[in-house]
Amino acid sequence: MKKIKKVLSLLVISSMVVASFAACGTKKSGETFTIGGIGPITGDAAVYGINVKNGAEIAVKEINAAGGINGAQIVFKFEDDVADGEKAVNAYNTLKDAGMHMLMGTVTSGACASVMEETNVDNMFQLTPSASSTDVLKNGNVYQVCFTDPNLGITSAQYIAGKGLAKKIAIIYDSSDIYSSGIEAAFKVEAGNQGLEIVAEEAFTADSNSDFSVQLQKAKDSGAELVFLPIYYTQATLILSQAAAIDYKPIFLGCDGLDGILTVENFDTSLAEGVVLMTPFSAESTDEKTASFVKAYQSAYNNETPNQFAADAYDAIYIIKAAAEKAGIKPDMSVSEIGTAMKEAIQQISYDGLTGAQMTWAATGEVNKQPRAYKIEGGKYVSAE
């Protein structure tokens, strides 16, 4: 009993100490914008959250150095949610107590689905850098920077038809993965609309992802001129080498999951020659804006290369700035007033970012932008627009 009392009193004291520190943080809320960020910076999905946090911090630093938003500096606060819905709601409440005006988050779709119920009640403006599920569009109060999964499939089909790359298409996809099967389903429908013929539709699962000889043989026998790979790069390296082994040389086309294929240790990059990637962002791109972002990121964070998530977050902060300037919001307005003004403004702006040109938003929150197409030539990404 004595022990419990001791523990309790310690808890009370420590919570008082924390409370007194927290009080320091909320001063000057009339002069600065507080933008909150939520995402996993520990746990399995940590790599995404860390990239988002770092990418956003670079944008905040640049904006503050250039005079801030509508003359007010930005304070960026980031909370960890371990990609968990319940922890994300706790993180949201912590940020709200710290005087958050707008939310840039969350990083993962599952957590986003929980937090969006809260932001809906509070009328808090929410822009997610990377939650790509269509579930987060349900309430119409979450705006996305990234594409939805189906959107990648649709734009890929349009790109193939628009460029006249091929008429007969084979698909190899991971039926046990929601990203891959989401793209595949939308691609199939749009390919039909575009008059493309799908001659082979082959699946694999997480348990059978090393042998693709059958899938490739069927694609070869069906006469497919292009193989669509809405999968991640690890499996793609195997597919490319197994295709070479049976002398099959179609065009290979994939989405952002393939980004990273050239960095696989010991992979013979000549196998990837001619592969086309539909991806919103690639650190390998020679585009000036991207190059300067990658350089800033590497010098700030231990020479690490940013991935698409970092670029999404960097864009997200600039999109908030663009919409905030359009709406003419001030830090002394209430969260709900800012929310209403921002929602109206974001639908009117058009933004050119790292992850797409001419980004515009529908009332549902879905982004409309052109993905960039890259082709691998000589072990480098070359624009294939």
Added chain:
Amino acid sequence: MSFISYLIKGISLGSVYSMIALGYTMVYGIAKMLNFAHGDVIMVGGYIIFIVMSVSGLNPIVGVLLAIILCTLLGITIERVAYKPLRKASSLAVLITAIGVSYLLQNVALLIFGADTKSFSSVIKLPALKLAGGALTISGETLVTIPLCLIIMVALNIFIKKTKTGRSMIAVSEDKDASVLMGINVNKTIAITFAIGSALAAVASALLFSSYPSLSSTSGAMPGIKAFVAAVFGGIGSIPGAMIGGILLGVIQILSSAYISSQLSDAIVFFILILVLLVKPTGILGKVMHEKV
């Protein structure tokens, strides 16, 4: 023509499975335990060959030989440290230890080599064989894998039937206590079994990763489980059974994904396994063991 090509691929994949399955089946037959770390020894072998080839740039043959030596030592060490002290413990305790060793190997590899996948360059430099005007292509890896597996299988059978060490293995597997009375060193025999199994795992790793060149800390797990299934399929404890089980598993997997559905191939393989075990619970070549009272 495509049927023949699928069949050859199935036999090639099945040969690798049966090589791994030999390790499971020998250890089970002699020590009566399931060595779940066997799949991870394959992964270790893969990394050894990878380092030798890509970092030090030596001949692939050197890499494979070094992998065989180091994997053999690893197998003996695992047996000595993790399984031998538990010889008298319940089989459940040994099973859990084996799973523990499996996770240990995976996580040590993760710590040393990181989470990103490495691309393995093939140790087999043979050009592909083109038949029937290019309609049938057999890769160099397949050309080596199938005969090599057959040779190893025959050699192993001769070793067990004809040599003194081999016969003492059979004796230990039939009756451990009686073989002690006959003057057989049971501990030494079990250690040799682990050594042979692990050496085979190293050879299997060279063949497996040459055909499927993606190497990560969990690369050994799935082939390990498939090979274990092959061992049960053929009748665990039986060496020809492991071979037949492995090849059947590979062929069924490839043919079902070619002619039925690539998505359902695993489901079909395991469905057939259940059917076989319902009809013949000891597997295709398994012997019924009668408990003597």
